[in-house]
Amino acid sequence: MLFGFAQACCYDMLALEAAGSGDGEAETRHRRESAEAMWRAAHYKSRVIGGKKIPAEEFVEARLKEVFHHFGVRYPKEKTFDTFESAPLPAEGGASLRNLVSIGILELLAAFNLMHRVPQGDLEKHLATVEETLKNSSEASGDSSPKSKKKKMAVGYTAVVPRAIKANMLCRIGTRREEAKALLESTLEVSHKYKGSHCSLSWIVPHMLYEKAILAATEGDKEAMKSLLKKAREHIAGTVLLNAMDVRLHLTDYGMEVPLLH
Known part of the structure; x- marks a missing residue:
């Protein structure tokens, strides 16, 4: 979950850099990649060790829920601990997902x-x-x-x-x-x-x-x-x-x- 979220954040930084240099095509591509990474991250379960959530995952899960709520996208209920095979982004608001x-x-x-x-x-x-x-x-x-x-x-x-x-x-x-x-x-x-x-x-x-x-x-x-x-x-x-x-x-x-x- 954390690594997927961090990947989305990195794409956001690349999008910012592209926007600063006036490369609209690269900015659009990186925004899409950010949305896809955010979507993948939301499909992982947050782990509990010793009765406590892993702090990093607790933070990421809270932010992901805020992101999905902000863009009007339903937060995934089906979760997995394993590698998530990416499904298409939701038609409504999916491509807008980003931190x-x-x-x-x-x-x-x-x-x-x-x-x-x-x-x-x-x-x-x-x-x-x-x-x-x-x-x-x-x-x-x-x-x-x-x-x-x-x-x-x-x-x-x-x-x-x-x-x-x-x-x-x-x-x-x-x-x-x-x-x-x-x-x-x-x-x-x-x-x-x-x-x-x-x-x-x-x-x-x-x-x-x-x-x-x-x-x-x-x-x-x-x-x-x-x-x-x-x-x-x-x-x-x-x-x-x-x-x-x-x-x-x-x-x-x-x-x-x-x-x-x-």
């Missing part, structure tokens, strides 16, 4: 605590992509506030998630930590509304609190670090990636995790 976060592969790196593995040069290139995404989101929304519930939720995918990704990236660029702290704070202010294990955006709050705690630790403020880690633990209940974040907090509490900042 509601256009830079989804970067979201996976941030949400799964993998951003520190990205080389610094590549990190700054990806940061430019995130900033362009935020700029486009701002221009698309204009000055009007979204009124419908669906539109309000869409802002989370197009604006809040990219902000969280950017904050995560800035934490790993030593010369921009002050900017990172400000963005972490402002992202927290707009993301508290996203709650529950069925909301794929609920990963943001505990992760932003965790990043703030690590920054506090690098500055030698242990009390602030402890306070922020406590808040993060209070916010993980009922969120996607709960088990993964719980492990990170547990390791940090016992001083076994080295802050991955440069």
Whole structure:
């Protein structure tokens, strides 16, 4: 399930690149490939180990259901643990299926605590992509506030998630930590509304609190670090990636995790 979803996210990135270069044919092809990968991913069962869902699959399943609901496509009921032989995309809305976060592969790196593995040069290139995404989101929304519930939720995918990704990236660029702290704070202010294990955006709050705690630790403020880690633990209940974040907090509490900042 995770790999199928990640594949769809990669096709989305290729579509963005094609759109930026003016290659409409390639963009259309990659959008179709993204939809097909999303359709395949939705046909895999999420696994349970030790009575708990695998965190990555829990996140992916929540996002897939949101995607299908958004595009008006019925979410598959028949699931398999085995390789899924792709069936034709649904006639109604199937070809439109794609991650509601256009830079989804970067979201996976941030949400799964993998951003520190990205080389610094590549990190700054990806940061430019995130900033362009935020700029486009701002221009698309204009000055009007979204009124419908669906539109309000869409802002989370197009604006809040990219902000969280950017904050995560800035934490790993030593010369921009002050900017990172400000963005972490402002992202927290707009993301508290996203709650529950069925909301794929609920990963943001505990992760932003965790990043703030690590920054506090690098500055030698242990009390602030402890306070922020406590808040993060209070916010993980009922969120996607709960088990993964719980492990990170547990390791940090016992001083076994080295802050991955440069």
